[in-house]
Amino acid sequence: MAATVNPDLKKERENSSFDPNKITSFLYGGPEIVKKKRELESLALNDPDYQHEDLNFMSQEQQYETFLKKTLLMVTKVRELKIDVADRHFYRSAVIGTNPDPLGLHVGMFLPTLYGQASQEQKDKWLKMAENFAIIGTYAQTEMGHGTFLRGLETTATYDPTTQEFVINTPTITAYKWWPGGLGKTSNYCVLMAQLYIHGKSYGPHPFMVQIRSLQDHKPLPGVTVGDIGPKFGYGSVDNGFLAFNNVRIPRENMLMKYSKVEPDGTYVKPPSTKLAYGTMVQVRANIVVNSGRVLAKAVTIATRYSCVRRQSEMKPGHPEPQVLDYVTQQYKLFPYLAAAYAFWLTGQTMMSVYTTSSNQISKGDISALPELHALSAGLKALSSWVANVGMEECRMACGGHGYSHASGLPRLYANMTPGATYEGENTVMMLQTARYLMKSYNQSLQGEKLAGSVAYLSGVQPVPAAGRTRNMLDLGVLCDAYRHRAARLVHEAAVQLRNERQAGKDQPDAWNAASVDLVKAAMAHSQYFVVKNFAERLTDSTLDSSISDVLTRLCQLHALHGLVTNSGDFLEDGYLTGTDVRQARRHINALMAKLRPDAVALVDAFDFPDGILNSVLGRYDGNVYEHLLEWAKASPLNKTDVHQSYHKYLKPFLEDNRAKL
Ligand SMILES: CC/C=C\C/C=C\C/C=C\C/C=C\C/C=C\C/C=C/C(=O)SCCNC(=O)CCNC(=O)[C@H](O)C(C)(C)COP(=O)(O)OP(=O)(O)OC[C@H]1O[C@@H](n2cnc3c(N)ncnc32)[C@H](O)[C@@H]1OP(=O)(O)O
Numbered sequence: 001m002a003a004t005v006n007p008d009l010k011k012e013r014e015n016s017s018f019d020p021n022k023i024t025s026f027l028y029g030g031p032e033i034v035k036k037k038r039e040l041e042s043l044a045l046n047d048p049d050y051q052h053e054d055l056n057f058m059s060q061e062q063q064y065e066t067f068l069k070k071t072l073l074m075v076t077k078v079r080e081l082k083i084d085v086a087d088r089h090f091y092r093s094a095v096i097g098t099n100p101d102p103l104g105l106h107v108g109m110f111l112p113t114l115y116g117q118a119s120q121e122q123k124d125k126w127l128k129m130a131e132n133f134a135i136i137g138t139y140a141q142t143e144m145g146h147g148t149f150l151r152g153l154e155t156t157a158t159y160d161p162t163t164q165e166f167v168i169n170t171p172t173i174t175a176y177k178w179w180p181g182g183l184g185k186t187s188n189y190c191v192l193m194a195q196l197y198i199h200g201k202s203y204g205p206h207p208f209m210v211q212i213r214s215l216q217d218h219k220p221l222p223g224v225t226v227g228d229i230g231p232k233f234g235y236g237s238v239d240n241g242f243l244a245f246n247n248v249r250i251p252r253e254n255m256l257m258k259y260s261k262v263e264p265d266g267t268y269v270k271p272p273s274t275k276l277a278y279g280t281m282v283q284v285r286a287n288i289v290v291n292s293g294r295v296l297a298k299a300v301t302i303a304t305r306y307s308c309v310r311r312q313s314e315m316k317p318g319h320p321e322p323q324v325l326d327y328v329t330q331q332y333k334l335f336p337y338l339a340a341a342y343a344f345w346l347t348g349q350t351m352m353s354v355y356t357t358s359s360n361q362i363s364k365g366d367i368s369a370l371p372e373l374h375a376l377s378a379g380l381k382a383l384s385s386w387v388a389n390v391g392m393e394e395c396r397m398a399c400g401g402h403g404y405s406h407a408s409g410l411p412r413l414y415a416n417m418t419p420g421a422t423y424e425g426e427n428t429v430m431m432l433q434t435a436r437y438l439m440k441s442y443n444q445s446l447q448g449e450k451l452a453g454s455v456a457y458l459s460g461v462q463p464v465p466a467a468g469r470t471r472n473m474l475d476l477g478v479l480c481d482a483y484r485h486r487a488a489r490l491v492h493e494a495a496v497q498l499r500n501e502r503q504a505g506k507d508q509p510d511a512w513n514a515a516s517v518d519l520v521k522a523a524m525a526h527s528q529y530f531v532v533k534n535f536a537e538r539l540t541d542s543t544l545d546s547s548i549s550d551v552l553t554r555l556c557q558l559h560a561l562h563g564l565v566t567n568s569g570d571f572l573e574d575g576y577l578t579g580t581d582v583r584q585a586r587r588h589i590n591a592l593m594a595k596l597r598p599d600a601v602a603l604v605d606a607f608d609f610p611d612g613i614l615n616s617v618l619g620r621y622d623g624n625v626y627e628h629l630l631e632w633a634k635a636s637p638l639n640k641t642d643v644h645q646s647y648h649k650y651l652k653p654f655l656e657d658n659r660a661k662l
């Protein structure tokens, strides 16, 4: 087995214009954090207790069991190693790689719901147990018949003042809870979203803490039906489940009562906003923006390294086969997603900081930031997961045939990450939520109100510049202005369409539906403007080393120009940009790709994914792809024997029979 680095990759690294460690530091927030990250990753990746056969060779049941064992072990080790809460994600992502785990919902939603929705007494009762994994919970909201439409949930929690209990019931087949991660086999508790009824009156969806399995033998409690929903497109390592209740009684104190309350006599105490009950989803949407940047970065790392190792065809007669990354068409497939990965990585950081600031404010009782936080996280969740989806698939196809093999790591990455466009709010629906906020804000600005935050730009609509003006299409100020103008114009046009539909006699819901394609387009443009502006702003950081600010500026330019050329109609339609501008943009893209080409490997190395996390034969740091492809294939279960048992069962009699008939 070759121990040295593939010469092509070695040369790529020698020829890059900057030290990737500097960008790694920039991406992770400083050298100390990078040091900590590497220590924790190395600790996890070199721990023999976490080693197991490749998941691709396992059944769904084996994947679940392997991951359950591994994650439980991880919980124990995190405790023993006393890893700081803030650093745990480094350790965790090294242990689980690109796979979801059966405790993901406990950590990612059950605990956050207790933090965000439980009263102090309820925290005192449950948090210690939940934080220490003495109980395991999930977030059970979606039903077979309703995921998007939360107000349409059918599960009921009916208050019985005589016993001071809620009666939990699943009235129909479509009311079965369906999908919650870790529900199928792992969890013994859940946060249940159910329609609250008091004295026959409905108060909408509320969160309840419900025990579903015995703490003694893990059997479903009386009245509870629970199980796994079966194999999925990906997520084999997680037991997504179904759940139904037959008049199960829980104490009044089990409704999470930080905001809404039900008094013993059945008096309902209203929350400051009914949408506070949706808080956990907002947090996870913000997380998905971070995650989308990371998965795209992984896919691009694999495809870029492999494209430097892979040599194919003849560019010049008689010359050696070139590295496929030297084909400009290959660069055009990968570099826009390399740039997008950086863009979303940085957007994710901003989104998390907006989330932290706003949620601190909200938990102190000031809910004024809630609409902006919801609109921003919904739009960015949708945009980032859509781009990551398309980008992962583009990277897979850019790896040719080997991209289709599980050895590449790309099919599994895709299968596990693509539901990010669906869960935590289906993307179109999320964009329409952002559009709703944009329409409201736009109307406020028409009434002379000054707007703040991500919609501040809607206050001052820019005029279309005079014809004949030339622009420098590489100037980030010019590019941000163009995105801003496009977003403001598309918001305006969607608002006009909505108004026209109303004036033509449609009621508000029908008008909204008729205008919804334009509304989604406006929300996309708004979110894309946010991403481009955020990238450009991060480059103005005066502490940024000049050796890396050049290459990051190129990535930012490429990201903005590629989006502009792909959506050129939006920029041209009202004459804001001219055909000359767009032609210039296309030429700049080619020039930028040529400049980025020598730095491509260093730019993906800077994401700093160790091989154990990438889990890809094609994306290996040392580039020794071919020998490891063969080694990987040999490990396949079908190769355990030279002659498979099915030969004796089926093939042998079949062949013998055919031969006998000759
Ligand atoms: C160590 C690390 C450990 C763990 C890892 C942690 C994280 C990992 C990161 C990522 C991976 C994450 C998870 C793992 C995988 C899968 C988990 C998946 C879980 C789930 O999917 S849970 C179920 C999610 N379900 C949804 O998202 C449902 C979507 N639907 C809705 O949200 C609502 O129904 C919808 C569509 C918003 C409509 O709501 P409603 O009908 O009530 O509202 P209206 O449309 O009438 O609007 C009324 C009003 O309210 C505003 N609004 C709506 N939602 C919110 C909100 N959330 N916050 C604030 N405001 C909201 C809306 O805009 C309207 O305002 P207006 O009247 O216009 O002023």
Ligand SMILES: Cc1cc2nc3c(=O)[nH]c(=O)nc-3n(C[C@H](O)[C@H](O)[C@H](O)COP(=O)(O)OP(=O)(O)OC[C@H]3O[C@@H](n4cnc5c(N)ncnc54)[C@H](O)[C@@H]3O)c2cc1C
Binding pocket: 105, 139, 140, 141, 142, 145, 146, 147, 148, 149, 178, 179, 180, 181, 235, 240, 419, 422, 423, 424, 425, 426, 427, 428, 429, 432
């Ligand atoms: C892997 C995975 C894990 C999950 N984990 C959990 C979990 O832990 N807990 C949990 O509770 N749920 C979970 N879910 C469920 C998930 O949250 C829902 O599937 C999601 O919210 C989408 O809802 P839906 O399935 O009802 O889609 P639907 O709403 O039925 O979407 C179908 C189509 O209808 C369109 N549509 C729906 N409403 C509108 C509208 N108002 N306007 C325009 N178009 C519309 C959508 O755009 C989409 O194209 C998970 C799902 C998956 C795939």
